[in-house]
Amino acid sequence: MATALDPALGGGALMAAVASVVSIGQPAWSVRIARVVLLLAALAVLAWLLVLPLLAIFAEAFRQGYAFYLDAIKQPDTIAAVRLTFTVAAIAVPLNLVFGLAAAWSMTHFEFRGKALLGALIDLPFSISPVVAGMMLILVYGKDGWLGSWLEAHGLQVIFALPGLVLATVLVTLPFVARELIPLMQAQGSEQEEAALTLGASGWQIFFRVTLPRVRWALLYGVLLCNARAMGEFGAVYVVSGHLRGITNTLPLQVDQLYQENFSAAFAAASLLALLTLVTLGIKRVVEWRHGDALNTHL
Amino acid sequence: MKRQWTVLAALLSLSAAYVHAQDVKLLNVSFDPTREYFQDVDAAFKADWAKQTGQNVTVTTSNGGSGKQARAVLDGLQADVVTLALAYDIDVLADKGLLAKDWQTQLPDSSSPYTSTVVFLVRKGNPKKIHDWPDLIRSDVQVITPNPKTSGGARWNFLAAWGWAVRQPGGNADKARAYVTALYKNVPVLDTGSRGATNTFVQRGIGDVLIAWESEALMTQKEFGKDNYQIVVPSATIVAEPPVAEVDTVAAKHGTKKVAQAYLQFLYGPEGQELAAKHFFRPRLASIAAKYAAQFPAVKTFTIGEQFGDWRKVQATYFADGGVFDGITEGSQ
Numbered sequence: 179m180a181t182a183l184d185p186a187l188g189g190g191a192l193m194a195a196v197a198s199v200v201s202i203g204q205p206a207w208s209v210r211i212a213r214v215v216l217l218l219a220a221l222a223v224l225a226w227l228l229v230l231p232l233l234a235i236f237a238e239a240f241r242q243g244y245a246f247y248l249d250a251i252k253q254p255d256t257i258a259a260v261r262l263t264f265t266v267a268a269i270a271v272p273l274n275l276v277f278g279l280a281a282a283w284s285m286t287h288f289e290f291r292g293k294a295l296l297g298a299l300i301d302l303p304f305s306i307s308p309v310v311a312g313m314m315l316i317l318v319y320g321k322d323g324w325l326g327s328w329l330e331a332h333g334l335q336v337i338f339a340l341p342g343l344v345l346a347t348v349l350v351t352l353p354f355v356a357r358e359l360i361p362l363m364q365a366q367g368s369e370q371e372e373a374a375l376t377l378g379a380s381g382w383q384i385f386f387r388v389t390l391p392r393v394r395w396a397l398l399y400g401v402l403l404c405n406a407r408a409m410g411e412f413g414a415v416y417v418v419s420g421h422l423r424g425i426t427n428t429l430p431l432q433v434d435q436l437y438q439e440n441f442s443a444a445f446a447a448a449s450l451l452a453l454l455t456l457v458t459l460g461i462k463r464v465v466e467w468r469h470g471d472a473l474n475t476h477l
Numbered sequence: 478m479k480r481q482w483t484v485l486a487a488l489l490s491l492s493a494a495y496v497h498a499q500d501v502k503l504l505n506v507s508f509d510p511t512r513e514y515f516q517d518v519d520a521a522f523k524a525d526w527a528k529q530t531g532q533n534v535t536v537t538t539s540n541g542g543s544g545k546q547a548r549a550v551l552d553g554l555q556a557d558v559v560t561l562a563l564a565y566d567i568d569v570l571a572d573k574g575l576l577a578k579d580w581q582t583q584l585p586d587s588s589s590p591y592t593s594t595v596v597f598l599v600r601k602g603n604p605k606k607i608h609d610w611p612d613l614i615r616s617d618v619q620v621i622t623p624n625p626k627t628s629g630g631a632r633w634n635f636l637a638a639w640g641w642a643v644r645q646p647g648g649n650a651d652k653a654r655a656y657v658t659a660l661y662k663n664v665p666v667l668d669t670g671s672r673g674a675t676n677t678f679v680q681r682g683i684g685d686v687l688i689a690w691e692s693e694a695l696m697t698q699k700e701f702g703k704d705n706y707q708i709v710v711p712s713a714t715i716v717a718e719p720p721v722a723e724v725d726t727v728a729a730k731h732g733t734k735k736v737a738q739a740y741l742q743f744l745y746g747p748e749g750q751e752l753a754a755k756h757f758f759r760p761r762l763a764s765i766a767a768k769y770a771a772q773f774p775a776v777k778t779f780t781i782g783e784q785f786g787d788w789r790k791v792q793a794t795y796f797a798d799g800g801v802f803d804g805i806t807e808g809s810q
Binding site (some may be wrong): 316320321322326330335337338420421422423424425435437438439441 | 504509512513537538539540541549551552553554555670672673676680
């Protein structure tokens, strides 16, 4: 057992670590040192790269006082940006929820030609730079784009308006729900659905009573990730926004605009954005903590 | 089928549904250093228009690098008016048929209601003793100016430097090229817009001298203290003439021609001119210019027309791909 190992043994830390994994007893002190050193290193990196800069955002935001902070985030343009960010997320996330479910379902329950291609396509937005995603939209929907003249003739404005922002956001957040569901559904297999089918359940019954309950926590997890990304998206919406204050500036774009004009107000808006993300992160933690087993059970 | 499209159109232009019949909207697509100026102008014009017509006008102004903004209008940003850094960016729109080719003759003063000039901004006490253009190519001096390929303001900066060099005794194009080549070797960061360059110099503390529009330099002094930043006026510099124009086709489609024209006229009127002066642009109107004469230093200037000809030619010679600017930066990389 680990307790029996001679702590003075040189180079024994790794062996001891392996031993401590399989043992339940007290690990040797060299193992504890290794553990503490690794932990401190990880914490230091996190603190340096993440926590300190995050705190700096809030410190800068409040530098000119609480009243200034409130004034800054109560600016009509900033409030409009928050509202627009929620609006875009409220349209884009449900769309990707439906898409993600449909894609994951078909990927894991059916065999068809081009399945690998579909999987690769779902992953594409992960690897395409958001700037390129935005430019793709301009090339299709912009004034000189493929659909440009048709849209203009029908009085439809896509680029530099809400539809463009939604399209850009849907595009970059496309994989989140599907990628969360596919491994889980794959591991679960389709025996339960097949059983329901033989018992005479209809398609919708199977979906709502069998499939959905089994993936609901993974689904929620995917939706939260999707939402965090949707609200924080910058590159793609930057290209298609047109930067009209109070109209097509989402919160990340508003932060960028303020950064050019009013330093402290920019950080106030940035802190608001960080806060939104932290809330999402908090909800995600709660889901993991309370339902982590449901997320992993079938894996 | 047709009806479905109508419904779709209604949904897509959702925001328009909120607009009261009496209300009118105007979109002004502008460049970088006019942010604060147009915030004031938009509010003042709103009040003025309501008094004149009883109509409620909401002006939205979008800011960014001049070339990038022109690009957005080309891509379909619905600008009723454009107020950009230089005529060429509006020429590009005219080439695509968005407005008449002779747009620059449609308003007084070559369609530039206000001007500025190119000056140097240095740190407290002018520690590097920068007094004129030759100081900028000293090896111990770091110069901040944005990228002329993307920033309209930066093109005026480039032309100011070039023009000064050519106008020196014995000056010619070769000497000017050698001078600006040395100058851009001293630039550690080429920002994409003039406001970005100001932030680099002021907020991030990079560089010894910022080549800036006078308006931007005076605004920095106002915001961060006259003691902390000093303006140095070079021995000769260019008059920057940022133009304005109505985008005929868009305004016609929106039914905003009247209000768009009134908006541009407002920039030339006493109220618009006074706001320009307050935001450190040099007004054209003599009475306002006299009133604010004290805030603008005396400068010896040349215009683009005097030194270079028109903007199309300047663009093709200096800033187009493979032009003079590409040539001088290739060597340094």
